[in-house]
Amino acid sequence: MVHFSGNGPADRRPRWMVTGAGSGLGQAIANAVIDRGDDVVVTARDTDRLRRLVDRAPDRVRAVALELSSPPDVEAVARDMSTVDVLVNNAGYGLMGAFEEAGDAQLREAFEANLFGALALTRAVLPAMRERGWGRVVQMSSIIGVTSGPGGAGYAGPKAALEAMSDAIAAEVAPFGIHVTVVEPGAFRTDFSGRSLRLTEAMPAYEPIIGAARDAFAASHGTQRGDPERAASAIVEAVLSATPPRRLPLGADALAVLRRHYTDRLSELDDLPTGAGDTDLPAT
Numbered sequence: 001m002v003h004f005s006g007n008g009p010a011d012r013r014p015r016w017m018v019t020g021a022g023s024g025l026g027q028a029i030a031n032a033v034i035d036r037g038d039d040v041v042v043t044a045r046d047t048d049r050l051r052r053l054v055d056r057a058p059d060r061v062r063a064v065a066l067e068l069s070s071p072p073d074v075e076a077v078a079r080d081m082s083t084v085d086v087l088v089n090n091a092g093y094g095l096m097g098a099f100e101e102a103g104d105a106q107l108r109e110a111f112e113a114n115l116f117g118a119l120a121l122t123r124a125v126l127p128a129m130r131e132r133g134w135g136r137v138v139q140m141s142s143i144i145g146v147t148s149g150p151g152g153a154g155y156a157g158p159k160a161a162l163e164a165m166s167d168a169i170a171a172e173v174a175p176f177g178i179h180v181t182v183v184e185p186g187a188f189r190t191d192f193s194g195r196s197l198r199l200t201e202a203m204p205a206y207e208p209i210i211g212a213a214r215d216a217f218a219a220s221h222g223t224q225r226g227d228p229e230r231a232a233s234a235i236v237e238a239v240l241s242a243t244p245p246r247r248l249p250l251g252a253d254a255l256a257v258l259r260r261h262y263t264d265r266l267s268e269l270d271d272l273p274t275g276a277g278d279t280d281l282p283a284t
Helices: 024-036 047-056 071-078 104-132 153-176 204-219 228-239 252-270
Strands: 015-018 039-044 061-065 086-089 094-096 135-140 178-185 197-199 247-250
Touching: 015 024, 024 039, 024 047, 024 228, 039 047, 047 061, 071 104, 086 104, 094 104, 094 153, 104 135, 104 153, 104 178, 135 153, 135 228, 153 178, 178 228, 178 252, 197 204, 228 247, 247 252
Parallel strands: 015 039, 015 086, 039 061, 086 135, 094 197, 135 178, 178 247
Antiparallel strands: none
């Protein structure tokens, strides 16, 4: 068995796979990995978007086409992942609109891309990581995966499921030296609110409820304060530490939203009717 330290294999540099590396956080993470001198497989639906990464280090960067909403595509890539030490499941897209506006096909595609694709790739890397006794899996979630509101059901659903399943996976693989980190970014200056955002077909009934929020989200594109390069550095540093965090919120906005959310949830417990906790059978 290869011996590993906190930063990876003792006899070589860790090998990475970063999905959705054509832009945004994925591209920033890939650049940070290249700067470290590590080997990396980068994926995107259109490999033309990966040329700059490959040109930076042709001997260390390999580009692979991957459409996460296509199970055959995912299966083909998953067959060639035995050398991956660090998997970054970053690829995905936003879906915004009222739940009633989203059809089954649109929701299923969102779950394929934002949940099932990531789970399939995670499953594919685990056998070799278990054998080597070291591995890192990074699941890119969002603060919306923790707390959602009007218009967020189609994106919050798969991300919340990814968070819950990642907790279970993390507990199962920890004895093998594998760590799972769920990253929860706030608003970053990426394509998420632009090219990577899909909208449901608007219904007039919901316009007063989510119309303004949808317009404001789209209008925020290019003005977000979050810096993808700083986020990438924080992710790489955390993931390669001896004890990576289970969750990694990124951005002052994310921390503020999450603190408020968890505080509100605790308050909700305190405000429950007294009978909610008095449902056990009488002691015998």
